[in-house]
Each structure stands twice: as structure tokens, then as C-alpha cells.
Amino acid sequence: YAHEAKAVLGQIRVDSKTNEHKAALELLGILPVTGKIVVGDALFCQRDLAEQIVDSGGDYIFTVKDNQSGLGTDIRAGFGFEAAARQIAAATSP
Known part of the structure; x- marks a missing residue:
């Protein structure tokens, strides 16, 4: 979701045999994140997600409860x- 544009940039269906974490990894492989900040809740506090974002030239903010x-x-x-x-x-x- 692009907050300023109020638009969904990409969406992947999460079926019953996977979870949002795996779908997020797939989506990050599609979306350009260079120079962008990816925001997520506690569900996304995963090392591989953070590494993929940084390796792609982005930064992240994840909320921890x-x-x-x-x-x-x-x-x-x-x-x-x-x-x-x-x-x-x-x-x-x-």
C-alpha cells in the first residue's frame, strides 16, 4: 500500500497452506523497494524479510508489541x- 497515493501496489492471495510471511517474501520479490521504507506489524519481524528488504536497497520499520x-x-x-x-x-x- 502506498500511503501518499492511497493505492495498493501489489497483492498476493494467501491460501490455507501458507502464511502472510511467505506471501510477503514473494511480494517483496516483485515490488521495487530501493530507496523505500517498508512498514509492517509484529507478524513481519522476521530476519529473512528484513534481509530481503535491505538487500533490495530499502529500509524497514516493524512494530513490536x-x-x-x-x-x-x-x-x-x-x-x-x-x-x-x-x-x-x-x-x-x-
């Missing part, structure tokens, strides 16, 4: 690591 405590903890730890690395770099730069 509080019911995914392990994933939330990992994300907070990643941001904490980045913040600490910036502080160390600022303190030690010439």
Missing part, C-alpha cells in the same frame, strides 16, 4: 549497545 518480550529485550539491548558505542566514541575521539 509487548507480548514479544524476548524480541523487545533484544531490540532494547541493540539500541543500548549503539548508544554506549556513541558515548565511548565521543569520549575518546581526538
Whole structure:
């Protein structure tokens, strides 16, 4: 869905033998995402989806809900690591 254009860019039927994750991978293979931001909910917080978006030249924003405590903890730890690395770099730069 292209928000500003209010238009559906692509759609793939999800049958009973697959799930939205696999359909999203297929759709990402069709749509050009270079220079675009792909937005998805917690269902799309999958490594292979993120890798395909980045490998195709795009970026992503996935929403993580509080019911995914392990994933939330990992994300907070990643941001904490980045913040600490910036502080160390600022303190030690010439």
C-alpha cells in the first residue's frame, strides 16, 4: 500500500497452506523497494524479510508489541549497545 497515493501496489492471495510471511517474501520479490521504507506489524519481524528488504536497497520499520518480550529485550539491548558505542566514541575521539 502506498500511503501518499492511497493505492495498493501489489497483492498476493494467501491460501490455507501458507502464511502472510511467505506471501510477503514473494511480494517483496516483485515490488521495487530501493530507496523505500517498508512498514509492517509484529507478524513481519522476521530476519529473512528484513534481509530481503535491505538487500533490495530499502529500509524497514516493524512494530513490536509487548507480548514479544524476548524480541523487545533484544531490540532494547541493540539500541543500548549503539548508544554506549556513541558515548565511548565521543569520549575518546581526538
